[in-house]
Amino acid sequence: MPTITIVGGGVAGLALAATLDPADFDVTLIERNPGFGRVPTAFGIWPFALAALERIGLDGEVRRAGLPLTSGVISAGSTHRPVTMTSRSPGLWLLPRPSLLRVLDEAVPVGVVRERREVDDPTALDGDLVVAADGVRSVVRRRIWGDEPRDTGVVAVRGVLPTAPDGPQDRICEFWGDGALFGVGPNRLPEGIGTNWYASARRREESPEASLSWAREAFADFPEPVRATLGGADPMRTVVNTILESRHPRRLVRDRYVLVGDAAHAMSPNLGRGACEAMVDAITLGLALNEHGRDGLRRYERSRLRPGQRMRAASALARRIALSDRAGRVVVGAVGALGRHLPR
Numbered sequence: 624m625p626t627i628t629i630v631g632g633g634v635a636g637l638a639l640a641a642t643l644d645p646a647d648f649d650v651t652l653i654e655r656n657p658g659f660g661r662v663p664t665a666f667g668i669w670p671f672a673l674a675a676l677e678r679i680g681l682d683g684e685v686r687r688a689g690l691p692l693t694s695g696v697i698s699a700g701s702t703h704r705p706v707t708m709t710s711r712s713p714g715l716w717l718l719p720r721p722s723l724l725r726v727l728d729e730a731v732p733v734g735v736v737r738e739r740r741e742v743d744d745p746t747a748l749d750g751d752l753v754v755a756a757d758g759v760r761s762v763v764r765r766r767i768w769g770d771e772p773r774d775t776g777v778v779a780v781r782g783v784l785p786t787a788p789d790g791p792q793d794r795i796c797e798f799w800g801d802g803a804l805f806g807v808g809p810n811r812l813p814e815g816i817g818t819n820w821y822a823s824a825r826r827r828e829e830s831p832e833a834s835l836s837w838a839r840e841a842f843a844d845f846p847e848p849v850r851a852t853l854g855g856a857d858p859m860r861t862v863v864n865t866i867l868e869s870r871h872p873r874r875l876v877r878d879r880y881v882l883v884g885d886a887a888h889a890m891s892p893n894l895g896r897g898a899c900e901a902m903v904d905a906i907t908l909g910l911a912l913n914e915h916g917r918d919g920l921r922r923y924e925r926s927r928l929r930p931g932q933r934m935r936a937a938s939a940l941a942r943r944i945a946l947s948d949r950a951g952r953v954v955v956g957a958v959g960a961l962g963r964h965l966p967r
């Protein structure tokens with residue numbers, strides 16, 4: 624039976640392991656740090672990703688673990704008057720990352736061999752196929768494709784609060800101004816409805832404590848919901864990420880190596896698409912291999928190379944607009960227009 628080694632057990636690696644038919648492949652999943660994460664920050668899951676999850680029978684569980692979002696408000700410029708209100712959204716769901724990982728993990732067949740270790744040299748791995756699901760700093764991408772992601776110079780600080788945000792529980796609000804962005808919305812935590820928040824700016828702070836004290840100062844002139852959220856934030860429930868973006872790969876497949884998820888197209892988080900694209904990659908690849916064997920690789924590359932790279936470019940544009948010093952009516956309108964042209 625053909626053997627497949629998956630490097631990385633995040634969203635992409637688990638979705639692929641859950642999709643591959645155990646009657647057709649011997650699968651090994653290598654993850655250096657199994658578990659579902661310390662802070663249950665939320666992902667936005669778009670309809671096109673739910674449609675892919677439906678193909679492996681997991682859309683219902685994802686919906687049950689999440690919250691439907693029906694509207695979004697962006698307030699921009701020095702006055703912070705709301706300038707864009709998206710009308711009733713067609714089915715965006717907010718889901719804590721650990722809940723999504725758990726749903727995918729529980730769908731992995733028992734026959735998949737799990738190894739807990741860090742891969743240093745992908746060329747030493749067994750496997751007729753080696754799938755790089757090892758994220759933005761992919762060791763497979765670096766070694767086989769020979770490139771590194773680009774540092775955008777932007778950080779994202781995000782966290783959760785145990786209490787629900789004020790206002791409707793199906794709405795997310797973003798505040799843009801002076802080269803910084805703050806978002807706040809609901810989150811379905813194990814203890815009940817809480818708050819998910821995120822902040823982004825051209826600023827480098829490594830630790831949650833330092834990031835929080837920077838954010839409280841940087842957002843001191845922002846409206847009350849921003850200040851109240853940051854006032855209640857706890858460093859133990861805060862995470863900080865440097866935002867990196869992949870370079871454009873000409874191919875997703877090289878010899879026996881295949882890129883999926885962030886290893887293929889790590890993107891800025893401004894459109895909330897990275898995990899969705901990662902799941903669609905993984906499910907598309909798994910179904911193509913199940914149906915066509917090795918020929919499925921060509922089908923996968925044909926259907927996923929361009930969409931992933933288009934979304935990476937669109938997300939970079941959205942980041943530059945949202946963090947421009949002149950984020951106001953015109954630029955918010957531009958992002959609204961961009962959003963209307965994205966596949967849902």
Ligand SMILES: Cc1cc2nc3c(=O)[nH]c(=O)nc-3n(C[C@H](O)[C@H](O)[C@H](O)COP(=O)(O)OP(=O)(O)OC[C@H]3O[C@@H](n4cnc5c(N)ncnc54)[C@H](O)[C@@H]3O)c2cc1C
Pocket residue numbers: 630631632633634635636653654655656665666667668740741742743756757758759760761762779780781821864883884885886892895896897898899900901
């Ligand atoms: C601030 C922020 C907000 C976001 N919001 C959203 C959102 O709302 N919606 C959305 O769709 N996406 C969002 N994303 C993007 C999303 O987090 C990523 O696109 C997604 O996690 C990519 O999944 P992946 O499986 O490709 O990589 P990862 O989730 O990074 O998983 C890679 C896995 O590989 C393992 N690994 C890495 N290297 C090795 C190695 N050498 N050996 C063994 N194991 C290894 C890691 O431990 C990890 O578990 C956001 C990202 C950020 C930073």
